[in-house]
Amino acid sequence: MKTGHQLIDDAKKRIKAITASEVMQMRERGEDFAIIDVREDREWNLGHLPGAVHVARGTLEGKIEGAVPRERKVVLYCARGNRSALAADTMREMGYRDVASMTGGIQSWVDAGGEIEG
Secondary structure: OOOHHHHHHHHHHHOEEEOHHHHHHHHHOOOOOEEEEOOOHHHHHHOEOOOOEEOOHHHHHHHHHHHOOOOOOEEEEOOOOHHHHHHHHHHHHOOOOOEEEEOOHHHHHHHOOOOOEO
16 A cells, blocks of 8 residues: 555656746746646635636546646646645546646745735
């Protein structure tokens, strides 16, 4: 049996990771991508990235197809980067081709000078 930490480590080996600074650069270049917040409702309500769509990790499999088409580029984030890594791995398994997890989560966004709305 695997621990939760092992599951997260395994997922991180299979997915693309992206830094908050890279996400900021993508926005500055005007790239078209969806940013998905996979945190819980109470976390979302405390503040989130501008333009983000909220799809909590616990509801991802049932709601993501209604929120984002499979062919769209997607960046996922959570509080620190673990739930978003698991979510990115799940989306990869669901057939999404261009999905990345933002390392360090919303905290890395704030640390890099990113704005928060909410």
